[in-house]
Structure formats: C-alpha cells, structure tokens
Amino acid sequence: MSSVLGLKCMKCGREYDPSATRYVCPTCGNDGILEVLYDYDRIRTVLTTEQLENDPDLSMWRYLALLPVEERPPSLTLHIGWTPLYASKRVGPQLGLPHVWFKDDGRNPTASLKDRASAIAIAKAAEFGEHIITAATTGNAGSSLAGLAANAGVAAYIFAPVSAPAGKIAQLRVFGSHLFLVDGNYDQAFDLCMDATERFGWYNRNTAFNPYMVEGKKTVALEVAEQLRFEAPDKVIVSVGDGCIVSGVAKGFRDLLTLGLIDHVPQLIAVQAEGCAPIARAVISGEPVTYLENPTSCADSIVAGIPRNHLMAVRDIRSSGGMAVTVSDDEIIDAIGFLGRNEGIFAEPAAAASVAALRKLADGGDVHQEDRIVVLITGNGLKDVQNALKVKGTSMTIPPIIDAVEQAIADGF
Numbered sequence: 001m002s003s004v005l006g007l008k009c010m011k012c013g014r015e016y017d018p019s020a021t022r023y024v025c026p027t028c029g030n031d032g033i034l035e036v037l038y039d040y041d042r043i044r045t046v047l048t049t050e051q052l053e054n055d056p057d058l059s060m061w062r063y064l065a066l067l068p069v070e071e072r073p074p075s076l077t078l079h080i081g082w083t084p085l086y087a088s089k090r091v092g093p094q095l096g097l098p099h100v101w102f103k104d105d106g107r108n109p110t111a112s113l114k115d116r117a118s119a120i121a122i123a124k125a126a127e128f129g130e131h132i133i134t135a136a137t138t139g140n141a142g143s144s145l146a147g148l149a150a151n152a153g154v155a156a157y158i159f160a161p162v163s164a165p166a167g168k169i170a171q172l173r174v175f176g177s178h179l180f181l182v183d184g185n186y187d188q189a190f191d192l193c194m195d196a197t198e199r200f201g202w203y204n205r206n207t208a209f210n211p212y213m214v215e216g217k218k219t220v221a222l223e224v225a226e227q228l229r230f231e232a233p234d235k236v237i238v239s240v241g242d243g244c245i246v247s248g249v250a251k252g253f254r255d256l257l258t259l260g261l262i263d264h265v266p267q268l269i270a271v272q273a274e275g276c277a278p279i280a281r282a283v284i285s286g287e288p289v290t291y292l293e294n295p296t297s298c299a300d301s302i303v304a305g306i307p308r309n310h311l312m313a314v315r316d317i318r319s320s321g322g323m324a325v326t327v328s329d330d331e332i333i334d335a336i337g338f339l340g341r342n343e344g345i346f347a348e349p350a351a352a353a354s355v356a357a358l359r360k361l362a363d364g365g366d367v368h369q370e371d372r373i374v375v376l377i378t379g380n381g382l383k384d385v386q387n388a389l390k391v392k393g394t395s396m397t398i399p400p401i402i403d404a405v406e407q408a409i410a411d412g413f
C-alpha cells in the first residue's frame with residue numbers, strides 16, 4: 001500500500017482522491033498540475049535511518065515508502081538510481097569552493113535523470129493495467145521511457161522534435177519505440193502527445209501533466225541527503241526546463257525535513273539557458289512566467305518555451321530561499337570541457353549548464369567558501385556528441401610516423 005493521501009491542485013488548491021483523476025485537476029484542466037500528498041505519520045513508522053542502513057537495495061526503490069506506487073514493478077529490472085555523488089577534485093577548488101559535489105545521474109541506464117521518473121510511469125501504467133505509454137520529449141524523457149518500456153515489455157509511443165540530438169534518436173530507435181519525429185519544436189510535440197492520449201487512451205508520461213513524475217525525480221534528492229549522511233547541503237544547482245526536476249529536488253528534501261531526517265531544505269539554484277529562460281526570468285523579476293515562442297539553446301534538454309511545471313517550480317525555488325541564473329551557450333560548451341578535463345565526468349549541455357552556473361556564481365561572489373554545494377549532472381555527454389565536439393580539446397592529425405609524434409612533442413604538444 002502506498003502512503004498517498006491525495007492530489008492537490010497547484011492552481012485552485014482543491015484536493016482529490018487519487019482515484020478521481022490520473023493526471024490534472026478535473027476543474028482547472030491542463031493548467032491544474034497536481035501535487036502528491038502523503039501520510040507522513042505512516043511513512044515515519046517504516047522509513048528510518050536504521051532501516052535504510054540495513055537495506056541492501058542500492059537503487060531508487062530503497063525509498064519505496066516515499067513513492068506513490070504500490071510496489072516496485074516486478075517487470076522492471078534495470079538498475080535505476082543510487083548514482084555516485086563525487087566530491088569535486090579540481091572544479092570546486094579552482095573556484096575557491098572546497099565543498100562541491102557532483103551527483104552523476106548520467107550513470108542511469110539510459111544515461112539521464114529521467115529514468116527516475118520513467119520508472120514511476122512504468123509502475124503506474126502497470127497498476128492501471130495499461131500496456132502502451134506515450135511521452136513527448138526533447139530527447140531524454142523519451143529515450144528513458146523507451147528503454148524502460150523495452151525492459152518491462154510494454155510499448156512506448158514517443159513524440160520528439162525532429163531536431164533532437166542524434167544520440168537520443170539513436171537510443172529511441174535501438175529501444176524499439178514507436179517514434180514520431182515531429183516537424184516542430186518540443187512544445188508542439190508535447191501538445192500532439194496530449195492529443196494522442198485523448199484519442200487513443202495511451203498512458204501519458206508527460207512531465208507535470210502526470211503528477212507522479214516529480215515523485216520519481218525526487219529520489220535524486222533523497223540519495224544526495226543519504227550520501228551526505230543526512231547533513232543536507234546548503235545549495236543545490238539544478239538545470240531547469242519544464243521545472244519538474246527542480247520541484248522533485250525540493251519535494252525530496254521537504255519530505256526528509258517533514259520526517260525529521262534533515263534539518264533544512266537547501267537553497268535551490270535554478271539554471272536556464274539565455275535563449276530559453278522563462279522560469280529564471282520569473283524568479284529574478286518576481287513577475288509571473290511568460291511563455292517563449294521560439295526558444296533556442298544548444299542545451300536541448302532545457303529548451304521548453306512553455307514550461308509545464310512553472311507554477312510549482314517558481315514556488316519551490318522561491319520558498320527554498322534560492323535563486324536563478326542564466327548561462328550562454330558558449331558558457332555551457334566551455335563548462336563541458338571544464339568539468340570533463342578536471343573531473344573525468346562527461347555531461348551533456350543541459351547538465352553542464354549547472355557547472356557553468358557554479359562558475360558564474362563563484363565569479364560573482366554569490367557562493368562562498370563555506371557553502372556545501374551539490375551540482376546535479378542530469379545527463380551524459382555521449383548523448384550529444386555534436387555539441388561536445390565544440391569543446392576545444394588537445395588534438396592534432398598526424399601521419400602514422402613516430403617522427404611526427406616526436407616533432408609534436410618537441411613543439412610542446
């Protein structure tokens with residue numbers, strides 16, 4: 001039995017029994033994103049630090065008591081979660097920050113944090129008796145759902161913009177999804193996917209529209225807290241597209257605070273690309289979010305001109321006492337190399353955006369030497385080789401002759 005008490009609308013505040021709706025608020029429609037409410041008194045009796053210490057399950061399912069599912073889906077055997085939290089070796093120190101960690105979620109089975117949410121989609125579809133799941137994606141949500149669906153033996157219908165990076169499209173093909181490459185942007189693919197659910201009844205994984213995705217994403221925060229022995233960090237840097245990861249991170253820490261396992265919720269630092277920053281601009285200006293018709297950035301995973309979870313995301317960033325930062329595409333590409341050569345961690349552009357932000361905050365004096373800072377690396381760099389190749393590495397083309405090597409080294413190569 002899950003400990004879900006109900007679903008609360010972000011817009012009108014009405015509460016519903018989970019059996020009343022699968023997705024959004026029946027009164028507000030698609031703007032009525034729902035938040036999952038739990039019976040923490042019940043959870044407190046089963047989720048304790050001792051229980052966690054003795055749990056051999058090193059995956060996201062160790063937090064089953066805090067998840068909106070009846071059980072770990074038996075059909076899903078891929079290993080999701082419990083990704084490494086690395087203490088920074090050179091990036092932090094170079095920026096004058098001795099307490100920086102990288103949470104490498106590129107280490108998930110389909111190489112992004114999205115697997116945490118897709119796992120919940122697989123579980124909920126099984127509970128509802130659905131065998132077809134659909135999702136709109138900039139690339140990662142879809143490739144994640146496709147991979148997990150392939151493992152669980154259900155069908156995935158995916159709507160991705162035709163411009164999605166080749167690595168992500170390759171994953172979508174390899175995992176056998178039914179792939180619609182939409183001649184349009186992500187926001188249009190999203191609307192099309194919604195129409196498909198309405199017409200064909202497929203179970204819909206769309207971010208925010210499906211209230212349970214934030215719950216899967218929150219496991220990254222639960223892990224960070226546990227990996228830091230429940231001494232919550234001061235700041236967590238999160239790249240933001242639709243705004244579900246950042247709300248997931250907030251929810252995870254709030255859950256632990258409610259359970260008495262940590263003593264504060266970290267400040268959330270939201271990062272967006274200059275060419276697509278509706279949430280960041282709202283946080284900075286204090287105004288409501290305004291949508292963007294033609295957003296652009298090399299960080300495809302955070303190009304969402306109509307951020308579907310903006311109400312919850314802006315609320316969560318503000319209430320954490322956090323802030324928002326924008327970074328340019330040049331800064332993002334530069335950060336891929338900075339992280340790679342200093343730590344051996346390969347991030348896709350959207351993930352490196354958080355490293356670019358760390359750098360900017362350090363330069364601007366907005367983070368301090370004593371701050372304990374966790375930087376989420378949300379996706380692996382091999383997903384987008386085209387952008388990674390823009391990083392200036394140290395390479396030269398030579399004939400297959402040892403003298404050429406000697407000459408190069410003599411020249412200081």
Ligand SMILES: *Cc1c(COP(=O)(O)O)cnc(C)c1O
Pocket residue numbers: 112113114140141207239240241242243244245246301302304348350351378379380
């Ligand atoms: C999806 C994604 C994000 C942004 O997550 P939202 O929930 O859309 O805000 C950031 N980085 C990567 C790699 C992603 O795939």
Ligand SMILES: [Zn+2]
Pocket residue numbers: 009010011012013014025026027028029032
């Ligand atoms: Zn409502």
